[in-house]
Amino acid sequence: MNLSKPIYIALAGSLLLGLLVTIILVLIKNLSATGLSGSIILLVSLTTVVLSLLIFTFLVRRYLSEKIKVIYGIITNEQVSEMPEVNFTNDTLAKLTEDSTEYAAVQQKQISELKKQAAFRKEFLGNLAHELKTPVFSIQGYVLTLLEGGLEDERVNRDFLERALSGVDRISNLLEDLDDIAKLETDRFKLNLVKFNFVQLVKDVFQELETKANHRNIKLKFDKHYEPTFILADANRITQVLVNLVSNSISYGIDGGETSVSINVYDKKKILVEVSDNGVGMAKEHIPRLFERFYRVDKSRERNIGGSGLGLAIVKHVLEVHKQTLTVRSTEGIGSTFSFTLDLA
Ligand SMILES: Nc1ncnc2c1ncn2[C@@H]1O[C@H](COP(=O)(O)OP(=O)(O)OP(=O)(O)O)[C@@H](O)[C@H]1O
Numbered sequence: 001m002n003l004s005k006p007i008y009i010a011l012a013g014s015l016l017l018g019l020l021v022t023i024i025l026v027l028i029k030n031l032s033a034t035g036l037s038g039s040i041i042l043l044v045s046l047t048t049v050v051l052s053l054l055i056f057t058f059l060v061r062r063y064l065s066e067k068i069k070v071i072y073g074i075i076t077n078e079q080v081s082e083m084p085e086v087n088f089t090n091d092t093l094a095k096l097t098e099d100s101t102e103y104a105a106v107q108q109k110q111i112s113e114l115k116k117q118a119a120f121r122k123e124f125l126g127n128l129a130h131e132l133k134t135p136v137f138s139i140q141g142y143v144l145t146l147l148e149g150g151l152e153d154e155r156v157n158r159d160f161l162e163r164a165l166s167g168v169d170r171i172s173n174l175l176e177d178l179d180d181i182a183k184l185e186t187d188r189f190k191l192n193l194v195k196f197n198f199v200q201l202v203k204d205v206f207q208e209l210e211t212k213a214n215h216r217n218i219k220l221k222f223d224k225h226y227e228p229t230f231i232l233a234d235a236n237r238i239t240q241v242l243v244n245l246v247s248n249s250i251s252y253g254i255d256g257g258e259t260s261v262s263i264n265v266y267d268k269k270k271i272l273v274e275v276s277d278n279g280v281g282m283a284k285e286h287i288p289r290l291f292e293r294f295y296r297v298d299k300s301r302e303r304n305i306g307g308s309g310l311g312l313a314i315v316k317h318v319l320e321v322h323k324q325t326l327t328v329r330s331t332e333g334i335g336s337t338f339s340f341t342l343d344l345a
């Protein structure tokens with residue numbers, strides 16, 4: 001018998017009780033030779049079955065309703081005493097199974113989200129401590145050497161102070177980058193949208209990074225001649241995007257290589273900007289994590305270059321608040337192309 005429905009449990013119980021009563025009555029009849037007739041035994045047994053069926057059904061339903069109410073209290077996080085009575089029907093158990101499965105799925109999702117956040121916090125703090133440790137230790141070293149006599153030594157005092165200062169600069173850049181990301185992440189962050197000539201901005205950024213590019217003999221160029229192209233965006237933030245991308249293309253470029261910027265109008269409303277280099281590139285597996293804070297493809301290689309892995313996180317955030325897209329294509333040993341969209345003014 002299928003005992004999954006409460007009515008079946010009550011029925012099983014009352015049939016058993018009926019059987020028990022019948023056996024007892026038959027025994028009494030046989031042992032004490034009382035005048036119990038077969039029809040009376042049958043009548044009493046049947047009455048027992050019917051009455052106990054009614055009582056059992058009532059009790060089982062009440063018991064289940066109470067229990068289900070407690071379960072719903074847990075699921076909905078409400079006080080059990082304040083919840084309405086559960087009206088038990090044949091569908092109640094099926095609905096409870098469905099609701100609790102749904103509840104379990106939501107809880108599971110929340111737990112994995114919290115776990116992810118906890119792991120992220122741990123990693124973030126670890127990365128931050130690591131990034132701060134190097135410059136702080138070097139500043140500490142130079143200051144101690146100066147205090148222990150270096151200060152009076154004309155040959156090293158200025159040099160050590162300058163080195164300590166470069167450590168301070170590094171920390172200050174790092175904090176500025178983190179502050180930028182934190183600002184961009186707040187909902188209240190306001191973009192200062194203005195109309196400006198993007199072609200001119202690229203030229204300005206090329207000029208700003210010319211010395212850095214010359215150090216590695218890298219050519220910065222447009223892929224062709226462009227007429228002025230006016231866009232509507234936060235000029236300072238977009239400058240930051242371009243500086244980060246072009247600066248990366250130089251840092252991870254090859255000596256004597258080149259960086260090229262192209263602009264294409266599409267849909268008459270937008271431009272697609274591409275910053276391409278023929279540098280070291282990267283393997284596919286790095287691309288999904290590239291825009292995470294502190295993520296660097298080759299930790300040892302970048303140590304010499306001095307980046308902390310925040311540049312692309314800022315680029316991603318800036319374009320996100322502009323509601324624009326950003327994609328990257330890259331092949332190890334061949335080069336990389338970072339593309340993003342902007343709104344035409
Ligand atoms: N054009 C590129 N070619 C090859 N690898 C790149 C390029 N741009 C970025 N990367 C890889 O992506 C990583 C993350 O770049 P990101 O700009 O976020 O950090 P960074 O340059 O190391 O430091 P920061 O920009 O904060 O000074 C880099 O460390 C580098 O490994």
Ligand SMILES: [Mg+2]
Nearest residue numbers: 248307311312
């Ligand atoms: Mg960078």
